[in-house]
Amino acid sequence: MHKIDLNNFQVATTRTARDINRRVVLNLIRKHQPVSRAEVARRARLQRSTVSAITEQLIAERWVTTGASGDLPRGRKPTLIHFNGSRAGIIGIDLRPSETKIVLADLEMRFLAQETIATDRDAGRFILVLCDRVCRLIKSHPHITCEGIGVALPGRIDPCSNRLVFAPNLGWEAVDLRNPLTGATGLSVELENAANACVLAEIGSEVYPESCRNLVAITISEGVGVGMVLNGQLVRGTTGWAGEFGHIVIQENGPLCNCGQRGCLEAFASNTAAIRYFREIASKRNAGAAPPGFDSILRMAEEGDRNACDSLNRMAHYLGICIAIITSGLSPDVIVLVGEVTRVWKQIRPVINAVVKERSVFNARPRIIPAGPETRLRGAVALVMQRHFGALYSF
Numbered sequence: 001m002h003k004i005d006l007n008n009f010q011v012a013t014t015r016t017a018r019d020i021n022r023r024v025v026l027n028l029i030r031k032h033q034p035v036s037r038a039e040v041a042r043r044a045r046l047q048r049s050t051v052s053a054i055t056e057q058l059i060a061e062r063w064v065t066t067g068a069s070g071d072l073p074r075g076r077k078p079t080l081i082h083f084n085g086s087r088a089g090i091i092g093i094d095l096r097p098s099e100t101k102i103v104l105a106d107l108e109m110r111f112l113a114q115e116t117i118a119t120d121r122d123a124g125r126f127i128l129v130l131c132d133r134v135c136r137l138i139k140s141h142p143h144i145t146c147e148g149i150g151v152a153l154p155g156r157i158d159p160c161s162n163r164l165v166f167a168p169n170l171g172w173e174a175v176d177l178r179n180p181l182t183g184a185t186g187l188s189v190e191l192e193n194a195a196n197a198c199v200l201a202e203i204g205s206e207v208y209p210e211s212c213r214n215l216v217a218i219t220i221s222e223g224v225g226v227g228m229v230l231n232g233q234l235v236r237g238t239t240g241w242a243g244e245f246g247h248i249v250i251q252e253n254g255p256l257c258n259c260g261q262r263g264c265l266e267a268f269a270s271n272t273a274a275i276r277y278f279r280e281i282a283s284k285r286n287a288g289a290a291p292p293g294f295d296s297i298l299r300m301a302e303e304g305d306r307n308a309c310d311s312l313n314r315m316a317h318y319l320g321i322c323i324a325i326i327t328s329g330l331s332p333d334v335i336v337l338v339g340e341v342t343r344v345w346k347q348i349r350p351v352i353n354a355v356v357k358e359r360s361v362f363n364a365r366p367r368i369i370p371a372g373p374e375t376r377l378r379g380a381v382a383l384v385m386q387r388h389f390g391a392l393y394s395f
């Protein structure tokens, strides 16, 4: 049951019904294309005349096109409807402390152009460069009409000021990204925590059955973020900051976290933690210099280096603890892991599974899977996509 907020509600009008039906039809066409109007009507459980009227409107707005006729054993051949994925472009930005990726994607999540720039510690200087690169990317594709910019961030957005706040691994404070980007491009800008963006990309992908409505994404990078879709809805909480499992303290007086607390889960399960483990293990064994970064540890592990493998196993142990906490607290269908560490999935999977098994209170455990490539960028694009394809109202 979704509780109705009697201080902030919206009553249904004829337009409400029309908007909901339109979204259902558009989603069905996108999912089952090429598809006939009759098939859409059957799947939507709507009158054929209703579906035809919506389809005409979608054709006029170039959301869908009509294509070749379908094959039926006998009788009139229906005209098939195709989703027009190239109707518009979306700019996706994945901002991380070390580097920032920018993509131009179409409405079918096909990446048309992609580039990477270094993230500057100086926010003001960086935003100027970012705006310039985004403008150039848009200008170099004059045949594509961009309809928005989605930004996945390693932090939280203050819902009142729309500024980036609480980004401990980035070190920026109260930064306004929206106005400079809108000013430079004229496009609307969606800002969202990276883990939330990732879970939206995942729940909207074809990988999961329609019945999957409880999905958690864990982003593992310089920090550990958690995005949650429960009962089919993104969970934000009162503050809009729900999901900060990375800053749950699991060890009193543990290592200092960038958030200012000691012993946060993030300080044990992030890429940064694995680099620390490597240094500790290597110095204890009087072996090897400290690696320049997490990527080197991954590469060394892939080549069988014992110190690198042990560092990643220790990190995986704490990821297992994180997953066990989420499993016991939220009972999701699927937990999807997003991050470079999934490159060594074969190695870390048994470590994670063993910890989750040992620490879970339920017999039924969620599926734990690694995400596909570029999930954070897909998440940034999904922030704009959901304007058209997400459910319109929450019931």
Ligand SMILES: [Zn+2]
Pocket (backbone or CB within 6 Å): 246, 247, 248, 257, 258, 259, 260, 261, 264, 266
């Ligand atoms: Zn912390």
